[in-house]
Amino acid sequence: MAMVRVRFAPSPTGQPHIGWARTALFNWLFARRHGGTFVLRIEDTDQKRAVAGAREVFDAAFQWLGFTYDEGPGRDGGYGPYLQSQRIESHRRVAGELLDQGRAYPCFCTPEEIEARRAEDRRLGRPPRYPGTCRQLSQEERRRRMAGGEPYVIRLLAPEEGSIVVHDLVRGDVSFDLALLDDFVLMKADGTPTYNFASVVDDAEMAITHVLRADEHLANTPKQLILYQAMGRTAPAFAHVPMILAPDRAKLSKRHGATPLAEFMAQGYLPEAVVNYLMLLGWNPGGDREFLTLTEGAQLFSLDRVQKNPAVYDTQKMTWINAHYLRQLGEEELWQRAQPFLTARDLVPDQPSADQAAYAKAVLSLMQSRASTLVELAEAAAVLLTEPEEFDAQGVHRHFESPGAAGRLTALADRLQGATFDAAGLEAAITELAGEMGVARAELIHPARLAVSGRTVGPGLFEMLSVLGRERTVARLRQAAARASS
RNA sequence: GACCCCAUCGUCUAGAGGCCUAGGACGUCACCCUUUCACGGUGAAGACCCGGGUUCGAAUCCCGGUGGGGUCACCA
Numbered sequence: 051m052a053m054v055r056v057r058f059a060p061s062p063t064g065q066p067h068i069g070w071a072r073t074a075l076f077n078w079l080f081a082r083r084h085g086g087t088f089v090l091r092i093e094d095t096d097q098k099r100a101v102a103g104a105r106e107v108f109d110a111a112f113q114w115l116g117f118t119y120d121e122g123p124g125r126d127g128g129y130g131p132y133l134q135s136q137r138i139e140s141h142r143r144v145a146g147e148l149l150d151q152g153r154a155y156p157c158f159c160t161p162e163e164i165e166a167r168r169a170e171d172r173r174l175g176r177p178p179r180y181p182g183t184c185r186q187l188s189q190e191e192r193r194r195r196m197a198g199g200e201p202y203v204i205r206l207l208a209p210e211e212g213s214i215v216v217h218d219l220v221r222g223d224v225s226f227d228l229a230l231l232d233d234f235v236l237m238k239a240d241g242t243p244t245y246n247f248a249s250v251v252d253d254a255e256m257a258i259t260h261v262l263r264a265d266e267h268l269a270n271t272p273k274q275l276i277l278y279q280a281m282g283r284t285a286p287a288f289a290h291v292p293m294i295l296a297p298d299r300a301k302l303s304k305r306h307g308a309t310p311l312a313e314f315m316a317q318g319y320l321p322e323a324v325v326n327y328l329m330l331l332g333w334n335p336g337g338d339r340e341f342l343t344l345t346e347g348a349q350l351f352s353l354d355r356v357q358k359n360p361a362v363y364d365t366q367k368m369t370w371i372n373a374h375y376l377r378q379l380g381e382e383e384l385w386q387r388a389q390p391f392l393t394a395r396d397l398v399p400d401q402p403s404a405d406q407a408a409y410a411k412a413v414l415s416l417m418q419s420r421a422s423t424l425v426e427l428a429e430a431a432a433v434l435l436t437e438p439e440e441f442d443a444q445g446v447h448r449h450f451e452s453p454g455a456a457g458r459l460t461a462l463a464d465r466l467q468g469a470t471f472d473a474a475g476l477e478a479a480i481t482e483l484a485g486e487m488g489v490a491r492a493e494l495i496h497p498a499r500l501a502v503s504g505r506t507v508g509p510g511l512f513e514m515l516s517v518l519g520r521e522r523t524v525a526r527l528r529q530a531a532a533r534a535s536s
Numbered sequence: 537g538a539c540c541c542c543a544u545c546g547u548c549u550a551g552a553g554g555c556c557u558a559g560g561a562c563g564u565c566a567c568c569c570u571u572u573c574a575c576g577g578u579g580a581a582g583a584c585c586c587g588g589g590u591u592c593g594a595a596u597c598c599c600g601g602u603g604g605g606g607u608c609a610c611c612a
Contacts, residue, residue, distance in 0.1 A: 061612045093612060161610065168609090177538050178608070203610055221541070230539060230608090238610035245612045269540055269607035292542085292605095299604065327548090330561095334549065338560045357542095357549085360605060364547045367562040377575075419575040430574095480571095495571040507573035 054086025055259045058119070059134075059249065061093045062104030065310035066111035068363060069264065069294050069302050072328045076291055076356075077262050078117045079329070082348035089256060090122030093134045095248050111311050114321050117344055129256040134248055137255070141243040144251050144281060145204050145236050153280040154236055156192050156202040157184040180205065180232040204237040208276055216271045219260075219289035219353045226272040234273055246270060250277045258286050262353075265290045265360070266301075289353050292332045293360045307363075318391055318424030323372035332357045341374065373422040384418060384427075385411045391428040397435040410435065412517040416509045430508075434518060438504030438526065445506040449497040450534040459501060459531035461487065462494055463524050471520050473512040480512070501530030 056077045060070060081088035092104060101107075105123050112118035121127030131137055148154035157180075164180065171178040185207070187195075196202060209228045216224045236247040243251070253261065268290045278285040296307030314324055326342055334357075335342070335350040342350075379387065385407070392398045398410050413434045414427065421427035441450070449455060461483060469479035480498075484491045495511050502518055515523050 059612090063612080096611060157610095164610085172537080175537055201610095218541095224540070226540075235610050240610075242610090244610070249612085264606095265541070266606055272540095290541085295605075297547085301605075331548070336550075338550075340548095340561055359542045361549095362547060364562070367548060370562055373575095417574090420573065490571095492571055499572065505573085509573080511571060 053259070054081060054084040055089060055129075055257055056081050056086060056262055057089040057091050057253065057256065057258050059091045059093050059252075059263075060108070061096070062101045064101070064304055065312060066108060067302070067304075067308040067310050068328070069308060071111070071115060071311055071324070072294055072331060073262070073264055073291070074112075075115070075117070075325065075328055076333070076351075078119075079344075079347050079351035080260065080262055080289075080353070081120070083351045086259070087120045087127065089127070089129070089132070089258070090119035090125075091132050091134060091252060091256070092123060093245070093248070095134050095242055095245065114311065114315060115325055116321050117325075134252060137248070137252055138242065140255060141237070141248055141251050142241070145243070145247070148206070148236070148280055149204060152207065154204050154206050155184060155187070155233075156196055157205045157233075157235075158187075158195055158200055158202045159183055160201075177230060179230075180234070182233060185233065201239045203235045203239050205233040206236055206277065206280060208233050214272050214275055216268070216275065216288060218268070218271075219287055220292075220356045221268070221290060221358060224268065224271075228272070228276070231272060231276070236277075246273050247277065250274050250281070253286060254278070254281065254283045260287045260289060262289045262291060265293045289356070292357050294331060295360050295362045297362055297364065299360075299362060316425075318426065318428070319368070319372050320375045320387070320424070323375045324368065326375070327368040327371050331361045331363060340371070369422045376421065376423070376427070377419055379418075381411050381415050384414050388414055388424050388427055388431070391424045392431065392435070395428055395432065397428065397432055409517075409519075416513060416517055420509070433503045433505060433508065434514070438502070441500060441504045442506050445496075445500045449500045449506075450530065453535060455497060455534040456531045458487070458489070458494060459497055459527050459534055462498060463527035463531065466515070466520065466527070467524055469520075471523075472516050473510075476512040476515050497530070497534070498527065502526045 058074045058077045060066075060074075078088045080086070090108070092108070094104070109118075119125065121129060121132070123132045126132075145154065149156070159180075167181060168178040184205070208231050212228045213225050214228055216226070218224055234246065235244050237243055252258075271288055271290075275285055294302055296302055298307075300306060302308040311324075315321075322343065325344060329342055329344075329347045330340070333351065333355055335347075336355060376384075389398070389410075392410060393400055398406055402410065410431070413431045416434070417427055417430035421430050462480070465479055465483045466476070469475055480494055481491055484494050487494075496506070499508060499511050499514070500506055502515065502523060508514065518526075
């Protein structure tokens with residue numbers, strides 16, 4: 051295979067979301083797998099909807115995801131410009147050539163006329179189709195009206211019969227009836243290109259070899275194919291990957307289910323987990339693998355294992371994958387990742403001292419297997435990082451309001467004052483005290499957990515106390531004793 | 537509505553005519569581990585959309601239905 055060049059061509063509108071990331075990812079994986087180039091092109095043709103700063107937003111998204119484009123805005127590979135709006139000269143030139151060759155023609159119909167016609171078609175149950183009014187115009191009339199400054203669009207002179215086959219790398223051959231294609235618009239009256247036209251000109255000029263995009267574009271492909279024919283250029287290969295659907299099976303949209311990446315970031319998802327999940331949504335390397343890194347994916351990716359049917363995305367599974375990656379982080383790494391979430395909640399200062407950092411790390415490790423996201427981790431860590439304020443109501447009833455509760459807590463505080471503060475030492479001390487008092491260990495353990503954390507659930511008590519340290523432990527026990535029943 | 541795509545547990549999927557008594561994972565439910573909660577372990581429930589063919593044999597091939605999705609712009 052010749053040098054593979056793929057492109058990801060988002061419009062600058064809105065936030066990068068889950069579908070955005072999946073399409074970018076598949077393109078990147080394909081490029082890597084074949085030693086090719088992954089190009090980013092921003093389709094900002096529609097200036098009305100252009101959003102300033104899109105490039106920075108995209109770069110931030112790529113940086114978070116952990117992979118990025120080889121060529122694109124600010125990363126010239128000799129096939130620029132990478133902003134579609136900057137290729138306007140080419141769009142006009144090619145449109146002019148098509149006009150000169152008689153493969154396209156100016157159309158002076160007004161939008162109102164077209165719309166009326168379309169409404170009529172719909173009413174009669176006919177496929178809406180441009181009737182070809184301006185097809186018949188003589189060269190003289192065209193020249194005259196164009197020179198006269200009458201507004202016009204440029205339409206492709208599309209073939210009227212026959213069929214065209216898309217050789218799709220995921221779906222196989224898909225045939226379309228050309229009689230159903232009308233003379234679609236190439237250049238709008240304002241002199242800017244339409245999507246199908248700009249996209250084709252750009253792909254051709256950028257020497258794109260494979261177009262991997264979402265399934266929703268499959269129906270556009272015959273238009274693009276006849277455009278390549280009209281331009282006398284070889285079309286790239288196409289591969290339409292299945293769409294990602296919202297949990298209710300509806301198409302993802304800004305308003306519906308297309309969760310922005312920024313939100314996953316804010317919710318404390320790890321990018322490697324999101325990427326792992328996305329990679330396996332609509333593709334799999336065969337077998338039972340659930341965990342895959344970008345590097346592994348880049349070695350294994352192949353279009354013939356891309357699914358044909360759309361995939362509903364399910365946050366539960368992504369959360370599970372996230373929890374898996376979270377548990378695998380070492381203490382230092384965990385701290386690095388969690389720190390922003392801790393400082394955002396004022397659980398550690400912006401510039402923690404060595405002691406504060408060490409304590410936070412120990413707490414994080416303690417909570418690591420009990421959280422699925424960094425947000426959950428921070429919330430779990432808060433229990434030990436701050437003084438307990440609220441105590442679990444049922445726990446209070448059971449452990450603080452039982453007869454002798456205060457006495458047990460005080461006795462425990464007294465005993466732990468002089469205990470060795472590691473898990474083994476604490477266990478020995480508590481076991482011994484329970485024996486002396488003639489109560490089950492649990493009679494001390496449960497009230498103690500509630501006393502130091504305010505919760506009835508959490509890490510093993512001995513580990514928790516050893517992390518908490520003597521001072522905090524004893525203080526919290528005494529405070530709890532004060533409010534418990536004697 | 538027309539055109540196109542698709543169809544395996546609730547979800548993601550394995551499955552390329554006999555290996556399928558349809559496998560795995562998430563989720564759900566039990567049990568084990570245990571000082572609680574997680575983690576981990578074990579197990580259970582849970583699917584080939586329907587109907588016709590083809591074949592000795594079909595989840596796998598063909599046809600038809602049904603269902604879901606997409607596209608039908610001077611949006612991208």
